[in-house]
Amino acid sequence: MTRAMTVDLSRRSTPAVPRLRRADKWAAAVLLFPALLGFVLFYLYPTVRGVYYSMTDFNLLKDPGFVGAENFRTLVADPQVWTSLRITAVFALGNLVVMLVLALGLAALMQRLRLRTWVRSLLLLPWLVPNVAIALIWGWLLDANVGFLKNLLDSIGIEGVTFYNPDAALWIVVGISVWSGLGYTALLLYAGMLQVPAELYEAAALDGASETRMFFRLTLPLIRPVLALVLVVSLIGSFQVFDLVQVGYGNNPIPEVRVIYYYIYQQAFAFYKMGYASAIAILLVVILGVLTYVQMRLMRANRSDLS
Amino acid sequence: MSAIATPLRTSRAWRPAVGQRPARRPRPAVRPGRVMAWVAVTVVIVATVFPFFWMVRTAFTPAAGLIEEAGRLWPTDPTLVNFRRVLGLTSVEESVAAGGTGAAIDFVRYTANSLLYAGSVAVIQTLSCAAAAYAFARLHFRGRDALFGLVLAGLMVPGIFTLLPNFALMRELGLLNTMVGLVAPALLMSPFTIFFLRQFFLSLPTDVEGAAMLDGVGSLGRFWRIALPMSRGPLATMMLITLVGMWKDYLWPLVAGSSPETRVLTVALGVFQQQSPNTAPDWTGLMAGATLSVVPVLLLLVLLGRQLVQSLNFSGGK
Numbered sequence: 088m089t090r091a092m093t094v095d096l097s098r099r100s101t102p103a104v105p106r107l108r109r110a111d112k113w114a115a116a117v118l119l120f121p122a123l124l125g126f127v128l129f130y131l132y133p134t135v136r137g138v139y140y141s142m143t144d145f146n147l148l149k150d151p152g153f154v155g156a157e158n159f160r161t162l163v164a165d166p167q168v169w170t171s172l173r174i175t176a177v178f179a180l181g182n183l184v185v186m187l188v189l190a191l192g193l194a195a196l197m198q199r200l201r202l203r204t205w206v207r208s209l210l211l212l213p214w215l216v217p218n219v220a221i222a223l224i225w226g227w228l229l230d231a232n233v234g235f236l237k238n239l240l241d242s243i244g245i246e247g248v249t250f251y252n253p254d255a256a257l258w259i260v261v262g263i264s265v266w267s268g269l270g271y272t273a274l275l276l277y278a279g280m281l282q283v284p285a286e287l288y289e290a291a292a293l294d295g296a297s298e299t300r301m302f303f304r305l306t307l308p309l310i311r312p313v314l315a316l317v318l319v320v321s322l323i324g325s326f327q328v329f330d331l332v333q334v335g336y337g338n339n340p341i342p343e344v345r346v347i348y349y350y351i352y353q354q355a356f357a358f359y360k361m362g363y364a365s366a367i368a369i370l371l372v373v374i375l376g377v378l379t380y381v382q383m384r385l386m387r388a389n390r391s392d393l394s
Numbered sequence: 395m396s397a398i399a400t401p402l403r404t405s406r407a408w409r410p411a412v413g414q415r416p417a418r419r420p421r422p423a424v425r426p427g428r429v430m431a432w433v434a435v436t437v438v439i440v441a442t443v444f445p446f447f448w449m450v451r452t453a454f455t456p457a458a459g460l461i462e463e464a465g466r467l468w469p470t471d472p473t474l475v476n477f478r479r480v481l482g483l484t485s486v487e488e489s490v491a492a493g494g495t496g497a498a499i500d501f502v503r504y505t506a507n508s509l510l511y512a513g514s515v516a517v518i519q520t521l522s523c524a525a526a527a528y529a530f531a532r533l534h535f536r537g538r539d540a541l542f543g544l545v546l547a548g549l550m551v552p553g554i555f556t557l558l559p560n561f562a563l564m565r566e567l568g569l570l571n572t573m574v575g576l577v578a579p580a581l582l583m584s585p586f587t588i589f590f591l592r593q594f595f596l597s598l599p600t601d602v603e604g605a606a607m608l609d610g611v612g613s614l615g616r617f618w619r620i621a622l623p624m625s626r627g628p629l630a631t632m633m634l635i636t637l638v639g640m641w642k643d644y645l646w647p648l649v650a651g652s653s654p655e656t657r658v659l660t661v662a663l664g665v666f667q668q669q670s671p672n673t674a675p676d677w678t679g680l681m682a683g684a685t686l687s688v689v690p691v692l693l694l695l696v697l698l699g700r701q702l703v704q705s706l707n708f709s710g711g712k
Contacts, residue, residue: 111533111534111535111613112535114529114533114612114613114614114617115529115533115534115535115538115613116535117525117614118525118526118528118529118533118613118614118617119525119526119529119541121522121525121526121582122522122523122525122526122582122583122588123526123583124582124583125522125579125581125582125583126545126548126582126583128578129556129560129578129579129580129582129583130548130551130556130583130585132559132563133555133556133558133559133560133563134551134555134556134559136559136562136563137555137556137558137559140558140559140562145562147562147565192434193435193438196431196434196435199431200428200431200432200435202435204699204700204703204704205699205700206435206439207703208695208699208700208702208703209439209442209443210438210439210442211695211699211702211703211706212442212443212446212691212692212695213442214638215638215641215642215691215694215695216446216642216687216688216691217641217642217644217659217660217663217687218642218644218660219644219660219661219663219664219687220449220660220663220684220687220688223663223667223680223681223683223684224445224446224448224449224681224684225445226675227448227449227452227675227677227680227681228445228448230675230677232461233460233461233464235448235464235465238464238465266441266442266445269438269442270442271706274703274706275706278706298427323549323550323552326552327552327553327554329644329645330644330645330660333644333664334644334663334664334667337667337668337672338668348552348554348645351554351558352554352645355558355561356649361558361562364558365555365558365559368552368554368555368558369555371552371554371555372550372551372552372555375550375551375552376550379550
């Protein structure tokens with residue numbers, strides 16, 4: 088309809104149409120006002136301010152003083168920035184790969200076994216629980232002394248999976264993150280799978296295709312838009328991991344899990360280096376922008392083979 | 395994303411055929427593939443639920459039993475003392491005797507704060523974004539697509555980048571540790587909600603609105619009296635997803651509202667944990683607190699589990 092309404096909305100069209108269009112403008116202004124107010128005040132304005140802060144020595148106590156590119160020079164020479172970024176990237180990659188493989192498997196199982204709704208809602212439980220509680224639960228399960236899961240793993244010969252073990256900590260955080268997001272991600276992918284017409288599976292089955300082959304040749308290509316969305320959202324989310332670390336490992340986490348979000352938080356709210364923290368945040372914005380762009384290009388996300 | 399515009403309700407119709415097809419043939423008594431599949435699903439379900447069971451189990455365990463009965467599935471001598479001391483219903487001496495520090499969580503207040511924080515944002519943000527989404531989907535004005543692109547760019551910006559200046563802003567306005575300051579940044583706007591609802595409005599058939607337009611109903615009327623009532627489902631979905639997200643939110647409430655008056659449950663739990671000694675954490679107390687914080691979520695799951703799952707189907711099916 089929208090198209091039909093505007094096809095010939097040039098000035099010379101019938102008098103009724105421009106009036107409608109003017110009405111549109113006012114209606115749009117009214118409808119957009121609340122959301123745009125929020126956007127300007129809490130997205131746009133802080134973006135401008137954040138960029139400005141990154142070029143100042145702002146520390147909350149005195150007015151920001153302009154320092155040019157100094158924060159960025161410090162940043163480049165600050166080994167902790169790069170260490171934190173490396174840790175975060177490892178976390179994000181691990182989280183993305185493990186989660187995606189498991190979630191695809193689980194979604195395929197949901198599709199094949201046609202799990203009842205209440206079973207699927209059970210799988211959603213960890214998604215509903217705040218990371219703060221999740222960090223506590225897993226800290227306890229993997230407690231070095233009496234952690235139930237730690238003891239269980241010990242008894243089958245897998246040792247050293249304790250929460251504070253520096254060698255295992257990052258992978259434990261990956262594991263917890265996968266555990267808590269698995270049901271949610273699988274449900275999203277499952278929803279995508281429901282959109283694949285059943286006739287395709289029937290045709291493939293008549294041709295003698297195996298379940299595995301159908302999964303890789305039919306399901307996977309056809310759910311690409313959902314897959315792309317999930318990938319991009321989890322990637323951006325993974326780079327923002329914070330709660331699990333800050334609560335699980337306390338206010339002074341072991342070095343192995345100092346993710347970039349934690350480092351920014353620490354600079355801003357423990358050392359009050361708002362300017363420096365903003366500079367690191369800008370670096371993060373740039374990295375995420377590039378990664379998202381590359382990912383969307385690789386996945387050709389805006390096109391589905393369906394339809 | 396051409397799939398986005400496909401009608402969503404049809405998804406159910408496709409479902410049965412997938413799994414039922416083999417049923418027509420005589421099936422072998424046990425199919426190894428299916429058994430394996432059920433085993434895998436069972437493992438996932440147990441792995442999902444067990445940590446929560448263990449949390450509850452620990453919450454009912456007396457501090458003394460923590461080590462002695464570390465491997466038992468249920469304590470021989472279950473107790474409520476951990477809940478009582480977390481809620482501040484015991485004296486400090488009694489709390490210390492039970493392995494605590496005397497620290498308590500003003501559970502009722504923080505839950506109320508959490509509900510207020512999550513509830514107000516979920517409702518107001520969804521409505522405000524619905525209005526904007528309708529304008530982006532249906533109305534024509536100069537710069538519409540550029541503006542929408544700008545809004546979408548907000549999706550890619552990590553929260554902490556705007557969190558820092560927002561914190562400074564709230565501080566200048568004297569709104570730190572107030573509910574107004576806490577809800578303000580998220581109250582009116584979420585790029586994702588606008589994106590999601592715009593997609594929905596685009597997929598709505600236009601004939602009803604077209605008829606209303608011919609009858610002289612203005613754009614605002616068409617939004618309010620036609621489009622909104624027709625999109626109760628997606629609106630509820632968005633409110634639910636936002637509610638869960640805000641309920642779990644931690645970083646912003648931590649920096650902008652950690653004083654007792656505005657402290658939300660997640661922050662309270664974090665504070666409670668930080669009061670517990672690192673060397674000998676008060677696990678029974680922590681698990682009692684965690685259990686209490688999961689109860690509202692469990693209620694939500696029991697009451698709305700079906701809707702939640704279906705609304706995810708809905709948002710993922712796009």
